[in-house]
Amino acid sequence: MSLPPIRETIRQHGLSASKALGQNFLLDEQLLDRIAAIPGDLHGQDVLEIGPGPGGLTRALLRAGANVTAIEMDRRCLPALAEVEAAFPGKLRVIEGDAMGIDPATLFPGNYAIVANLPYNIGTALFTGWMSGREWPPQWTSLTLMFQQEVAQRIVAEPGGGIYGRLSILSQWRARARIAMKVHRSAFTPPPKVMSAIVSVVPIPAPPGVDSPVLEAVTEAAFGQRRKMLRQSLKRLPGALDALAALGIDDTRRAETLSVGEFVAIAERLSA
Template identity: 50%
Template sequence: MSLEALPPLRDALAAHGLMAKKAFGQHFLLDLNITRKIARLAELKPGDRVIEVGPGPGGLTRALLETGARVTAIEKDQRFRPLLEDLAAATAAGALTLVFADALAADEAELMEGDPGHVVSNLPYNVGTALLIKWLTGPWRPSSMTLMFQKEVAQRISAAVDGDAYGRLAVIAQATCAAQTVMDVPARAFTPPPKVESAVVRLTPLADRPSPERLDALQKLTAAAFGQRRKMLRASLKSLGGEALIGAAGLDPQARAETVDVAGFLRLADAWLAARARQAAGAVA
């Protein structure tokens, strides 16, 4: 059997009596025109290694395999095993690797065997943000990410400073990647239709990505600053150094988190790390 000979996705789902599970945040994308467009936006080349999370019945998986990429699909829902195994059998040996596990616990570096790889996914709504933070800050660094989110989440990723959607997610994403919304997807494109619109975001890692220590500091500072986003920085960052820290970063203590750009938060991270280093040196002396 070949990919072209596989039954339509709707027929395959009906044959196995499968429906989307709300608990897993599932909404099936069955329109192959849309999945093929997402695969094109990912700019994959034959032989590229790709991780896909939450393939479900395999709509996007089919489109990714059509590019010649080698796909590792991570699926938590065992109900889809027969459909995905049929898909694997219809492709060349090694083109599709199936991993039935929780993607939040997956070791992507091990799965990719040292290849940076790419991530292309219609992410389950209930874990999409957590997975993105994992890939942005973790030790495994994909070459690119082309990800579908709820439109609201997509807007938060690419939001500009001082906008309503600007927050912790925008700072961490834009400190590590160039982020751009490349496609809107209406609710009617899914089965069943979600109550919200969706969008595809393309993230390309920056050459000067912050070090792990700097990223850890950035996460702590943005959690504190945006956790009390209506307060001035001198209040929201009081436990992390307060006005001394803010002054060292060249920022206004009366500013609020949503008015501080990514570069400003990186200066705060540097100042916090420097203060910790001085404290450690003083303790040793």
């Protein structure tokens, strides 16, 4: 079974992007193939896609040889996805549901990659959930995710700037995160008001002796009052000021000046 161009599929099924669901459709097949190539060779690999919509990226992943499990809560898109499923027999599994309420670990017997043009309204929440797992390395081998460019920049931000914060540390303390591609707003239908970017995240060994919830508590306290000195922002976190002193970290500094490694060192002290 051959598939019509994705634009024609959208027309045939009377689909339109739902603002309430944070949808923006990508139609350029060459661009979609480039996105599907970011995580590397996907031939025979299990891939999770969130919010496939009419299936543009889904097709690209299948063309790349992946076995795709796609979670879609918009019932209007299911007939279009069924056509993709028929065109790639045994390669696509579509699950109707809310990705926020589905544990990906229950969908795969082994490792899998996540590739998605994430709905803007749940993208950050999904990402932080995947990055916050206590077990590391995670079952997923890589994340290739479309975000608003502002969010993407926060994920890869370095210390010293106003966008460096909790999301930066969560993304970098046990993973390599990079912006793999910027995507102009004109590539979408309808065009969003902001530019987008694709972030690639690959897990690396976690620093030993650090409890993930402890690190999250440290960064929450530090950046919750980011304009204050650490002596003020961390004083209500038991043991934090003693950890600063033991590590030789000046407590007059502000959170945005500390490196990821320094936050990890504080968390290691408090996890002991």
